[in-house]
Amino acid sequence: xATSMANTTFRAIEAKxxxxxxxxxxxxxxxxxxxxxxxxxxxxxxxxxTGMDNQMVWGLPHVLSLFLIVAASGALNVASTASVFGKxxxxxxxxxxxxxxxxxxxxxxxxxxxxxxxxxxxxxAATHLxxxxxxxxxxxxxxxxxxxVGVYLWFMLERxxxxxxxxxxxxxxxxxxxxxTGTGSVFGFxxxxxxxxxxxxxxxxxxxxxxxxxxxxxxxxAAASSAAQRPLGDVTVGRLKNLLATFVAxxxxxxxxFHITNLYFTRNHGVEQFTLVDGGxxxxxxxxxxxxxxxxxPLLLLLMPAAxxxxxxxxxxxxxxxxxxxxxxxxxxxxxxxxxxxxxxxxSSSFFDGAIHNYAPSLVETLLGLGGFAVAAAIVIVALxxxxxxxxxxxxxALAPQHTD
Amino acid sequence: xxxxxxxxIAMLSLVASLAFAEVPKxxxxxxxPGECVAAPDVMRRTHMxxxxxxxxxxxxxxxxxxxxxxxxxxxxxxxxxxSKKTGSVLGSSENFCQGCHSFVAVKLDxxxxxxxxxxxxxxxxxxx
Amino acid sequence: MSASDKNRxxxxxxxxxxxxxVATGLAGVGLVALAPGVQLIQPAAAHDHGxxxxxxxxxxxxxxxxxxxxxxxxxACNAENAIEPGSGRPAQNSQxxxxxxxxxxxxxxxxxxxxxxxxxxxxxxVDVCPTGASFRRADGIVLVDxxxxxxxxxxxxxxxxxxRSFVHExxxxxxPEVPRGKGCVEACTxxxxxxxxxxxxxxxxxxxxxxxxxMLFGDLKDPASEIAKRIASTATSQVRADLRLGTGVRYQxx
Numbered sequence: 001x002a003t004s005m006a007n008t009t010f011r012a013i014e015a016k017x018x019x020x021x022x023x024x025x026x027x028x029x030x031x032x033x034x035x036x037x038x039x040x041x042x043x044x045x046x047x048x049x050t051g052m053d054n055q056m057v058w059g060l061p062h063v064l065s066l067f068l069i070v071a072a073s074g075a076l077n078v079a080s081t082a083s084v085f086g087k088x089x090x091x092x093x094x095x096x097x098x099x100x101x102x103x104x105x106x107x108x109x110x111x112x113x114x115x116x117x118x119x120x121x122x123x124x125a126a127t128h129l130x131x132x133x134x135x136x137x138x139x140x141x142x143x144x145x146x147x148x149v150g151v152y153l154w155f156m157l158e159r160x161x162x163x164x165x166x167x168x169x170x171x172x173x174x175x176x177x178x179x180x181t182g183t184g185s186v187f188g189f190x191x192x193x194x195x196x197x198x199x200x201x202x203x204x205x206x207x208x209x210x211x212x213x214x215x216x217x218x219x220x221x222a223a224a225s226s227a228a229q230r231p232l233g234d235v236t237v238g239r240l241k242n243l244l245a246t247f248v249a250x251x252x253x254x255x256x257x258f259h260i261t262n263l264y265f266t267r268n269h270g271v272e273q274f275t276l277v278d279g280g281x282x283x284x285x286x287x288x289x290x291x292x293x294x295x296x297x298p299l300l301l302l303l304m305p306a307a308x309x310x311x312x313x314x315x316x317x318x319x320x321x322x323x324x325x326x327x328x329x330x331x332x333x334x335x336x337x338x339x340x341x342x343x344x345x346x347x348s349s350s351f352f353d354g355a356i357h358n359y360a361p362s363l364v365e366t367l368l369g370l371g372g373f374a375v376a377a378a379i380v381i382v383a384l385x386x387x388x389x390x391x392x393x394x395x396x397x398a399l400a401p402q403h404t405d
Numbered sequence: 406x407x408x409x410x411x412x413x414i415a416m417l418s419l420v421a422s423l424a425f426a427e428v429p430k431x432x433x434x435x436x437x438p439g440e441c442v443a444a445p446d447v448m449r450r451t452h453m454x455x456x457x458x459x460x461x462x463x464x465x466x467x468x469x470x471x472x473x474x475x476x477x478x479x480x481x482x483x484x485x486x487x488s489k490k491t492g493s494v495l496g497s498s499e500n501f502c503q504g505c506h507s508f509v510a511v512k513l514d515x516x517x518x519x520x521x522x523x524x525x526x527x528x529x530x531x532x533x
Numbered sequence: 534m535s536a537s538d539k540n541r542x543x544x545x546x547x548x549x550x551x552x553x554x555v556a557t558g559l560a561g562v563g564l565v566a567l568a569p570g571v572q573l574i575q576p577a578a579a580h581d582h583g584x585x586x587x588x589x590x591x592x593x594x595x596x597x598x599x600x601x602x603x604x605x606x607x608x609a610c611n612a613e614n615a616i617e618p619g620s621g622r623p624a625q626n627s628q629x630x631x632x633x634x635x636x637x638x639x640x641x642x643x644x645x646x647x648x649x650x651x652x653x654x655x656x657x658x659v660d661v662c663p664t665g666a667s668f669r670r671a672d673g674i675v676l677v678d679x680x681x682x683x684x685x686x687x688x689x690x691x692x693x694x695x696x697r698s699f700v701h702e703x704x705x706x707x708x709p710e711v712p713r714g715k716g717c718v719e720a721c722t723x724x725x726x727x728x729x730x731x732x733x734x735x736x737x738x739x740x741x742x743x744x745x746x747x748m749l750f751g752d753l754k755d756p757a758s759e760i761a762k763r764i765a766s767t768a769t770s771q772v773r774a775d776l777r778l779g780t781g782v783r784y785q786x787x
Contacts, residue, residue: 046715048701053624057689057699117684117699117716120514125683128664135663135687191776192657192693339695341648341772342635342787349648350607351631351695352624464678467584467670467729480709518679518714520707 008092008398010157010388013228021227021385028378035371038364039114047117050365055357056335061115063327064369067212068108068376069142070183070205071323073176074213074247076101076149078240079156080176083169089239089400092391093221094165098153098172099389100220100380101213105145107376111369134186141179148172157388180206187330194271195334200261204254208326211247214240215319222313224384225394232309233396241312245302248319252295255326271337274356275329282333285325294322332359431504437485442477456515479519487523495521583729589673589781590723591753592737593760593769594646596786598747599632601645606630606748609739610649613724615708619701627698629721630736635787644787647736647748649721650675650696651772654779658688658697667718673753673781674723684716693773696720723750753781 013021042050052059079094079101081087090097113122129136152168155161184205187196218240225232259276262268275286301307301315336357341347347354384390391398441448442455459477462468470477486501487494494502495516502521506513610616610630618626630649636642652675658667659675666682669675677688677697689697697720704714710726713719724734732738737748751760763769769783 046702047699048619048621048625053622053701054627054689054698055624055695057686117686117718118682119684121681121683124681125664128666128681130659130662130665132660133663133665133687134661135685139663186687189661190657190691192691335690339693341633341694344639345635345637345644347633347635349631349633350623351628351648353631353633353648353695357624460680461678462583464676464680465668465670467672467725469583469729483709517703518707518712518717520709520712522709525709 009392010092010095010390011392012386012388013224013384013390021381025378025381028374028381031367031370031374032378034367035111035369035374038367038371039119041364042115042368043119049362051359051361052365055352056332056359058331058335059359060361060365061111061369061372063324063331065108065111065115065372066183066331067323067327068104068111068372070180070209070327071212071216072101072104072108072145073180073183073206074209074211075104075217076172076176077210077213077243078217079152080169080173081243083152083166084173089236092399093236094169095153095156095389096221096224097217098149098156099383099387100217101176102146102149102153103376103379103383104213104216105142105149106379107372107374109142110375111372114368115365134182134189138179138182138186141175141182145175145179148175153389176209177206180209187334192339193334193337194268194340195275195330195337198258198261200254200258204251204258207247207250207254208323211244211251211319212323214244214247215316215323218244219313219316219320220380221394222309224390227384228390230390230392230394232394233399235396235400236394237309237312238307239400241302241307241315244312244315244319245299248295248298248302252291252299255290255295267340267343270340274337275333279333279336279356282329282336286329286333289325290322290329293318294325298322335359428508431508432499433501433504434488434490434499435501436487436489441485479515483519483521484523487521492524493522584670584672584674586671587754589753590652590728591673591751591760591764591781591783592652592723592734593749593763594782594784595747595749596644596646596784598745599645599647600743600745600747601634601643603645603743603745604632605739605743605745606647606736607632609735610721613708613727613735614711614713614722615706617706621701625701627700627719629696629698629719646784646787648694648696648772649736649782650692650723651694651778652721652723652781654781656778657691657693661687661691663687670725674725674728675720676722676725677718677720679712679714679717679719682717684718686718688718692720693776693778 047053050059076097078090079097082090082094113119116122116125118124126139129139131137148168149172152165152172155165155168181202184202188198188201190196218237222232259272262272275282277283279286297318298315301311301318336359338347338352338354338356341353393399443451448455455477456479459470460479463470463478470481483494488496488500491497491500494500495513496503498504498507502513502516607628607630614629616627616629630647633646633648635644635646637644652669652673654669654673656667656669656675659669662668663685664681664683666678666680667675667688668678684699686699689695689699697718699718700713700715702715707713711722724732724736727734733750737750740746740748749760749763751758753761753764755761756765763785764783767785769785770787771778771780771783
């Protein structure tokens, strides 16, 4: 008998024995306060107190926020696999997936909007729109994401609307592919910088989102199952592990193709040499953070036989670290390499032409970026307690009865 | 216990009395009496729309605001209305812009970018 | 609060709403308005006075006359637009024009030239601005509407010439004719406040006064103008010409 939404009972987590839940919430609250502090300092004094400048225009807040936004789109993956591709084993996990997607997107957007030079002009941003700009289009895509995924979540939790949930799931799937294409194209559309200007960035970000989102979903699921004392079944975890390994391998493939193509173009030799060899921190973050910790280590941990839940979760953490490293290389590394205005000439000026641009994040922008993670975590933690999004039973008998022996 | 029933009423009265207490109307110094762009009651109600409309005409279309011989630029307003004491439209609640705006609690965004002081020599470079 | 005060408030709100609607409607005349604040670019011919599309302002830099080490244009720009070093790192200072010292890698030949906003015909900064604050005036000058700039800095990422700067801290010493402030992006305006008064940009005048006369400013669309004649007769080039942005600034001698 296949699992279906009608047969699954969802129940909110109860805080048994009290303190653990509220302690976690208090930690989130602390980071929210620190994030607010970072924001108000930046808003009052201006970006002069940050590590960003006219050369390094986007910094750590954007690295963290874009990671959250890309992961948000990918976190919907489990739900899409259930609703769009009909893998009924994931259906009971779909509401948690949708919730996580909303939470991560909220966290990412908060940081992005609060980093604006004129964050008091959000109404202007919403009412004056240049439709040729990806940022303006993203405004619709991001707010639409909340609406569509919210509706999807509602359809999944409300039994009378269950029959529409696959339609909402399809809409959410298409929407989030468009959204992540838009996010990747934020960089891909920029002709100015050698590290970007590639159509590959859009699909690459989609594949990244699959990996980061699924990793964060697994981590959240494991945490929720342990907090609710509803043990996870091996078959479900095994299926998710294989899915995750596929996405990590695909990410690795895209990054390889991207760099090999760039290496083929003589004019891009400079930026590739910088990113891969002598870029100092950027090269280090690329090879150790993105490749070794983000791709190779997780693949080993996930594909070697007899994977335990502990090993899989370590792999998930490694993927998250790799994702942050990838965003760092893309955003910071992409800006560090100077623009080549005069090919064949060596340039120097008081505006740092021809010079590698360095970046050291300040405390306030780090706090702001971490505040985004706190927003996402707080939403998940509160929602798990208030809403019935987690299945009552997470073991194989409940989620994958046809696979148990 | 019975006395506690008076507590909400007492608190409400206190808050209400603070909220509805009369704040004295601003006393604004008019430095250059004469005719403004339009009558004072019209200006009071519509200056924000005039400014918003004119700013787009000036910036986007290069139309620098001559209307029936009067200068309708923000710079024109500042030059005429700036306080002789502070040399600016900001600085005290007797000042022209700041006085009313503090009274109605409407934040002035203009002077994040626009120079509120007057009497500065044009195109002379960095100001004191 | 007396009853008459309350009534006056209601009248004020109603009147403001009416005037705001009328003003929005007036602002919409000549523009195709989809919704309040959402506008399509209107044809330049709708406004005959002020900036006109019959004119296209351009700048020609003769790098053979540009002296290495001379910063007259930079100083003049800073003085005219009241640009001062800030209290932060030098990398956070605004720079609307800069002198670039170039050395050709194969021959060792040294060239010096000023670099500023190129006032492109197809500006990437205008394409990417989410609010439309970055815009191109009818006469070709690319400007930032700081009333609606939200400070996202996407235009700074998109500019192929790194022409734009971001104001990192509160300013109080602005030139009354050049409003600039914290949190907004800015760049060379071709001294629009001077051009609209019939004068030349500050950098061009300063270069002339310094005796180098390396910069020539004028109307590219006027065949009788000095700059148009020079471009028609001498070899000039646009920086990053392969991007096909149609820059208004051209260089001679590189």
